[in-house]
Amino acid sequence: MFAKRRIRKHGLQAQAQVVAVEDRVAAGGGRTSTFELEVRPTDRAAFPAELTEKFGPGLQRPEEDDLVGVLYDPKDLAVVLDLAGDDRFDPDAVRARAKQHRKDARR
Numbered sequence: 001m002f003a004k005r006r007i008r009k010h011g012l013q014a015q016a017q018v019v020a021v022e023d024r025v026a027a028g029g030g031r032t033s034t035f036e037l038e039v040r041p042t043d044r045a046a047f048p049a050e051l052t053e054k055f056g057p058g059l060q061r062p063e064e065d066d067l068v069g070v071l072y073d074p075k076d077l078a079v080v081l082d083l084a085g086d087d088r089f090d091p092d093a094v095r096a097r098a099k100q101h102r103k104d105a106r107r
Helices: 002-010 091-106
Strands: 012-025 031-040 047-055 067-072 079-081
Touching: 002 067, 002 079, 031 067, 031 079, 047 079
Parallel strands: none
Antiparallel strands: 012 031, 012 067, 031 047, 067 079
């Protein structure tokens, strides 16, 4: 947990291609996804990484072959998803879009 927080605060940005995804669905409708990634930093060679993230019900998660933002620790190459600002996956953007859709539907 602290490693993820540290990477989110001090990690370096990169793009990553999703190589594979494995899901486990929870009883409450949420899911835990394990991603195999090929991380492509601008200042070093690409490297493989694996990470697990939880997604709430109704939230879209990256699929195989998607290109996503990540943050990584250059010392141990640990990776976290950086989906902020990505209209496809950012929960805030998804909620804003849904809110706007409801507002438009009421008109």
